[in-house]
Amino acid sequence: MMRKQFYQLQLGTAIVLLAVMFSCAQQAPKEQPVITSLSKEIKEIHAGILEGYLSENEIPNSLNLVPPPPEEGSVAFELDQEIAAMYVASNDEARREQAAKDADLHFPEAVDAFNMVLNTKISEANTPHLYMIMRRTLADAGLSTYGAKNHYQRKRPFMVNNTPTCTPNDEAALRKDGSYPSGHTAIGWTWALILSEVFPAQADVILERGKEFGISRNVCNVHWHSDVVAGRMMGAAAVAKLHANADFMIDLKVAKEEIKALMK
Template sequence: MVTVAELRPGYLTGYLDGNTLPNSLELVAPPPAEGSASAALDLDIATRMQALKGTPRWQLAISDANLHFPAAAGIFSCALNAPISEAQTPRLYQLLRRTLTDAGLSTYKAKNHYQRSRPFMVNQQGSCSPDEEAALAKNGSYPSGHTAIGWAWALVLAEIAPEQADALLARGLAFGESRNVCNVHWHSDVVTGRTLGAATVARLHANPQFQADLAAAKAEVAALHAANTKAGKDFNTGSASPTDCAAEAAALAIRP
């Protein structure tokens, strides 16, 4: 496995450089204008999401906000029906860390250009990440970097394990919605974040190292699934993490 340097503490250098990252200013329209129907939808969804405070869905959104590894590695484990860890799936683990950087950076040209205020700054209702609000207030809301990362992960994982694609894509959609639940992103931020996540994955497929890591990660997951099938085990219902997966499913079923 290739040794990859850190871009900054805790975050690996991505596969793409500044010349190959998607240009978010060219790919997404400006954020909704004040008084528009799209802006009204943003406000409506932000208001309805307030009803989820204190519920298991709110707690899951808090968990989804954490992009630090190793904690973030488990976000898609239930949907993948397999553990994701540095010990059991090292190539997948590194691939997720590197694509996090690529998808996150893909949003910054638009973020820095528009500097859109986040929902908690407008509605004064706080967020699920109170310790990060000062930093978030200086970081443009549009598009959502978290959503770009989560959707890129969902698309890559669906390619790695196509038999789990529906579950993985559904979890990717919910991951973006967690940013609405958290009151840190508007609905339109999340929608455009998915666009940039998809654009990043499209660019990644032209990168030879990504292609090699993708193939290696696919082999890792296939081996885990085969071993579990042979042993009659299932990650979601067996001894690995049944309570967490059941709790995740229950939380995701809660709607405002």
């Protein structure tokens, strides 16, 4: 099989698995097949998931960028197990409730993960360009994790420790989706880095929220600590690639102007 054909097959598999991750808790709302953005017309790559900014050749390849997941018996894997056990034993119900909310990648609910710390709230009506950026970069960041996910097919913590998650309705779908690296973390960290550019005065609280968004996957017992660390790496890689993309930079500039106008 030609290299390009193999990559397209891998990308197709990743889109299906990203859709599983996106819609495992509930049925995604129906969307129009084509949505107009400032830079171009945007198509859906799957129900409820818009195409990203990056082409198949531009999406960072996690298989090249992150090391293999920790081997059983290694110090790193022992740390993974210790952190997983700590969150399983935790009685912090408020943190588990927030982790369950952070698991929801549907829009408009997904923006609430960052609206909780922002002075200017993101919404389709209030900040349409920034809202569109968040919707599109979900695919860029999420797909960047699937080279390694598909290759390693790492089992998730709840599959190993046989203890509950904070999103029980997701568990059947998550069993089919590799644990390493964390797609949710990559998406959350991508959003945090972008939002810290749009709201520079709030960068610290935004980045802290982005960090906690990833840690929510540990709290939920669906990702290991090392999955989350590698997920942040892929989020940063996606943002680096996005800054070389003309359409993204056009939309980012307008989103910044959009927020400045609201804050006057």
